Every structure is written in C-alpha cells, then in structure tokens.
Amino acid sequence: MTSDSYLGMRPGDLDDKPYARYWNPQMAPLSPDITQALLQSPYAASEGLLFSDCRRLQEPGNLAMESGFTRLPSGELFVAVNTPMPGASGAMVDWWFGWHSNESQRYKLWHPRAHMRAALQHANEHAADLSDRERYVGNTSFVDEYIGNTVQRLAIQFRSPGEFGLDESRFDAAGVQTAVCANVGLAAAPLNFGRLVHLIRETASGCEMRSRFWLGRLSVRSLGTGHPANRLLGSRHLAKLAAGRNLGHDMVVHCAMEMAHLANFLPQLYADYHPPAGRDTGHSPDGSGG
Numbered sequence: 001m002t003s004d005s006y007l008g009m010r011p012g013d014l015d016d017k018p019y020a021r022y023w024n025p026q027m028a029p030l031s032p033d034i035t036q037a038l039l040q041s042p043y044a045a046s047e048g049l050l051f052s053d054c055r056r057l058q059e060p061g062n063l064a065m066e067s068g069f070t071r072l073p074s075g076e077l078f079v080a081v082n083t084p085m086p087g088a089s090g091a092m093v094d095w096w097f098g099w100h101s102n103e104s105q106r107y108k109l110w111h112p113r114a115h116m117r118a119a120l121q122h123a124n125e126h127a128a129d130l131s132d133r134e135r136y137v138g139n140t141s142f143v144d145e146y147i148g149n150t151v152q153r154l155a156i157q158f159r160s161p162g163e164f165g166l167d168e169s170r171f172d173a174a175g176v177q178t179a180v181c182a183n184v185g186l187a188a189a190p191l192n193f194g195r196l197v198h199l200i201r202e203t204a205s206g207c208e209m210r211s212r213f214w215l216g217r218l219s220v221r222s223l224g225t226g227h228p229a230n231r232l233l234g235s236r237h238l239a240k241l242a243a244g245r246n247l248g249h250d251m252v253v254h255c256a257m258e259m260a261h262l263a264n265f266l267p268q269l270y271a272d273y274h275p276p277a278g279r280d281t282g283h284s285p286d287g288s289g290g
Contacts, residue, residue, distance in 0.1 A: 004104065004117060005104075005116045005117040005144040006116055006117075007113070007114075007115075007116055007146075008025065008108070008112070009023060009105065009108065013105055014105060017105060018272065019105075019106065019109065019269060019272070022109050022265045022268075022269055023105075023108070023109060023112065024112065024261075024265075025112040025113065027111075027112065027113060027257055027260075027261050028260060028261070028264075030253065030256055030257065031256070031260065033067060033082070034067055034081070034252065034253075034256040037065075037067035037068035037252065038068070038249060038252055038253070040068060041068040041069045041070065041248065041249070041252070042068075042069055042070045042071060042245065042248060043064075043065050043068050043069070043070040044070065045070055045071055045072055045073055046064075047064045047065040047068075047070055048065060048070040048071075048072050048078040048080075049063060049065075049078060049080070049212060050072065050074075051076075051164075051165075051195060051214045052165070054164050054165045054166060054197060054212075055165050055166060055167060057166070057176075057179075057197065057199045057210060057212070058166065058167065058170055058171070058174040058176060058199075059174070060174070062082075063080075065080050066080055066082040066210065067080055067081050067082050067252065067256070068080060068252065069248030069249065069251065069252055070248075071240070071245075071248075072214075073236075074217065074236055074239060075216060075217075075235070075236030075237065075238070075239030075240045076214050076215060076216045076217050076239050076243065077213075077214075077215040077216050077239075077243035077244075077245075077247060077248050077251075078212070078213070078214055078215075079211075079212070079213040079215065079248055079251045079252055079255070080210075080211065080212050080213075081209075081210075081211040081252055081255040081256050081259065082208060082209070082210055082211075083208060083209040083211065083255075083256065083259035083260055083263060084203070084205070084206075084208050084263065085200075085206050085207050085208060085209055085259075085262075085263040085266070086203075086205040086206040086263070087205070087206045087267040088206045088207050088263060088266050088267050088270075089177060089200075089202075089206065089207055090176075090177025090178035090200040090202075090207060091132070091177070091178070091270075092266050092267065092270040093177075093178055093180065093198070093200050093207075093209070093266075094131075094132040094133045094136075094178050094180075095132040095270060095273070095274075096262070096266060096269075096270075097132075097135075097136045097158070097180055098130075098132040098133065098134075098135030098136045099125075099132075099135075099273075100118065101118045101119065101120045101136070101141040101143070102118075102120060102123065102125045103118070104116070104117045104118050104119070106118070107143065109265070110258050110261065110262050111145070111254070111257060111258035111261060112261075113146075113257075114145050114146040114147070114254060114257075114258070115143070115144075115145045115258075116143075116144040116145055116146070116151070117142075117143065117144040118141055118142070118143045118144075119141070119142050120139055120140070120141055120142075121139055121140040121141075121142065122139050122140075124139070133178070136158045136180075137158050137159065137160055138158065138159075138160075139158055140155050140156065140157045140158070141155075141156040141158070142154070142155055142156075142187045143156060143187075144187075145254075146254075147247070147250050147251060147254050148246065148247075148249075148250030148253075148254070150250075153186065153187040153188060154184060154185065154186065154187055155184075155185045155186060155187045156182045156183075156184060156196075157182055157183040157184075157185065157192075157221075158180070158181065158182045159181045159182060159183060160181065161179040161181050161197075163181065164179075164181045164195070164197060166179055166181070166197075166199075174201075175201050175202040176199060176200065176201055176202075177200045177201070177202055177207060178199075178200045179197060179198065179199045179200065180196075180197070180198040180199075180200075181195075181196070181197050181198075182195070182196050183195055183221075184196055184213075184215075185221060190220055190221040190222055191218060191219070191220060191221070192218070192219045192220075192221055193215060193216060193217065193218050193219075193242055193243070194213060194214060194215040194216070194217070194243075195213070195214045195217075196211070196212065196213045196214075197210075197211070197212045198210070198211050198212075199211075199212070206267075209259050209263075211255050211259065213251055213255075215242075215243040215247060215248075215251070216238075216239035216240065216241075216242040216243030217233075217234050217239050217242075218230075218233035218234060218238055218239070218242055219233055219234060220233070
C-alpha cells in the first residue's frame, strides 16, 4: 500500500469538498434479508447462476438466489446481493461509477469502514463530451479496500454489458435501467480472478441493485480465454483454492453494507450535482465546487 492508502478521513481530507456532508462512518446494520441469506449460505450449487447464463438477470421476477453465496460446479464462488435503492435510478448509478473513483475521498463515502484508496487509469473528469457511462466503461479503477479483514488491491476493469452476454436492446422491456459490468483482478499483477455485474432494475419505489460476483476463475489479462495457460489457470481445483468459502461470506457482507449505505445518500448527492434549470448549487461538473 502507498502512503495515501488508509481507512477513514484525516484532517484536511474533506476541506473544500462540496460532498463533505455525505461522509458518515456510522453504517446501518445488515438487513434481515441479508442476515437470513448468510445463515442459509452456502446454498446448493443449483441455486447459483452460471456466468454463461448472465442474461437470465433480464428475465421477469427473481432468480432462485437473490442474496447469498454458493460454490458452482466450475469451482467458482458465486455471490449474490439484492439491494433496494428507493428514490434512486440507473442514471444515478451510472453517474456514481463515473464520478467516485476520481478521488479517494469520494470512494470512502461508499464504504467508510472498508474503502481506502481509489484512482482511475484514465482520468477523464474534465472531458465534457463524455457521457456518465463513457467515463467508466472501458476504464479501470484501481482500489484498495478491506474485504473482511484482508486488504485487497484490485483493478476493476469496466466492460460493456454486451461483453458479459447481456442484451441492452431488451433492457427497457425488462425494466433494466443500466448494468455495471467489470472484470476483477490484481492491481499489482496482470491476473484476473473474477467478474461482477450490478444490474439496476426499476421498482415502484425507485430501483434495486442486483449484484452478482463470479470469483476464483484465474486468467492472465493479456492472454485469450483459449490460451493453454488460461485453460490451466481456469481449472476447478485452482478456482476453489483462489476463492475460499470465507470469501463468499465476506463478499455478501461487504457488498450489502456498501450498497445499502450508497442508497442512503445517492439520490441527494446526485441532485446536488444535477440541479434543476435555473438553480445554481455552486458545484462544478468536476466536483471541485464553485
């Protein structure tokens, strides 16, 4: 870790930050639904979702496991977390993912008890011609965070939903407002070990975030999936070694806490940066204020 990677805020970290009021290290306890899911996990492997069946997230209703974890036949650990986000929308989530990695302080708002540092590979905050999605899709966020009691230094490589088998032409019909997709790997080495999807589906009160993680399948980023080295690294045995059962529990807790915390302040934070026409909040598009 570098000297700028640490938990919490230090004196001066939030000086002149227009979002300072959203720093709140007091996080709510896990919801009863998540607590019950942890008690029941690991679920039977048949309750999980294969990555190749990712498109099933666009089907009406819920899947067999909306929250919890299990071990798939491939050896991968499958983690699911469903987070209600009343008052929020897919547009807000797209904006958040294009905004938060530009400063570690923003990243820490999301999970004050676990997030330490964030930086974008391609800083583009001042590129006025980019949409919110274009700010993160194709970009990589390098983050330091605790998962359980272990510090992870990760490279979150954002990809388009189509690359993960999702059909964006069917999003509107399925009530899907957006889907954040990424490969997950090590920041210090060109090695990936997981994939994630945060699919945002409309609800009567706003939206819900259906988070899914497939963890343990190893691959060298610079090599194709059919390369002999990646076929070997992607074996069931190595997947089980790379993603132990404790990681399933820790990922459910981490994701449930950070997404519920985000849901509490995202609608108002988004409104701060997107005032109605004619009302000036003093926040510039790059988040620097005035």
